[in-house]
Amino acid sequence: MIQHHPEPYLLAAYAGGSLPRGAALIVACHLEACVLCRQESGLWNCAGGALLEDVAPAPMSAGALAQMLARLDEDEPQRPAPPSFLSRFGIPEALAAQKIGRRRFVTPSIWFAPVEAPGEVKRGAARTYLVYAKADTVLAEHSHRGREFTHVISGAFSDGTGTYRAGDFALTDDTVHHAPGVTQDGECLCLISAEAPMRLKSFPARLVQAVTGSQY
């Protein structure tokens, strides 16, 4: 049973295409898991259809149709196959359509994998990634400079604000300092999108961050 949902204004912003790409991906994953939010978002999509019908049409340029018709026979880009390390998890369709990079272990029981084009991963930019942790692991205590969106794909984690299980949505902002821990009963795989890199609180954790070059 899904306990944590995106707030209504996020569903509206998602429907309108106003969310940042990573956050939109997280919401899309939640929608696949949550029938309640899917119904709400369906209403917003309909509102979008009405908006599209009623918006003031802007004339296309003279050659637009000819240009368009010439492109219809172009080859369709192929969707990349998800990496093999994800094959034992059932991953959402919306995530399967993304480019997923190589995983990097930061400790023997925690790994990260970027979910974006290689050129996009650069210091200070928004980032989206998968994080996996084995049972009974606690992540270094940290806070966030901006908002951080999370979708739990598999397993569960807990922090001061609650327990999040498969399908749950979590949103933290710069007021939250937390050290999320994976529950004892199993591993946890999450999709996370942060507006800015996390800030690690303790010195050893910062050292690990420096040594591994991890920007998460």
Added chain:
Amino acid sequence: MSAILIGTGEFSGAVWRRTWHPRVRTGSSPDATPRKARILSDWSSCLRAIAQKRDREAFVLLFGHFAPRLKGFFLRGGAGNGLAEDLAQETMLMVWRKAAMFDPERAQASTWIFTIARNLRIDAKRRERDPNLLAEFFEGVAEPTPSDQLVSAERCEALHRAIRELPPDQAEAIRLAFFEDRPHSEIATALGLPLGTVKSRVRLAMTRLRALVEERQ
């Protein structure tokens, strides 16, 4: 024919129903349903024809109706003229490629096309921030996902009518909710209204829409 349709930007559904889809006109009781509803269901027929027969004529009709509206939508969302036109083209290309995913029983053509446009808008904002991403701009993300098609076409039509009947301030709140991802701060500032007012207007509008849709079922 296509040049005329595109040139006018907006064309009457009746024009092409005569030439392309006579079944609608000569059907048992074509006047029993409102004109708008007939036109919308015809867009579904266009999508089906594209999916089943790669029908270019149907595509030209869809393009004539939707491309200028899509461009209008992207302009409204803050894109410049050139980008809005490119995005309208990309949306229509995706419509051509993915038409088989459209299920007329479960979604309205305009809503389905809107969800593709919305996904492209999300990716366009990413490109704005980082122009180096041009090469991989349109890959993957705009694919319609199963989660985008849940409200039936019938219910959706009721909702469209309901939206047109909303009081102006609620209709505007709905539009703003679409184009801003933080009603908590920016919308309130933009409108010079207290935060709570903005949030309650969106909530009110949604409650009203839901009620109106249920009433009509």
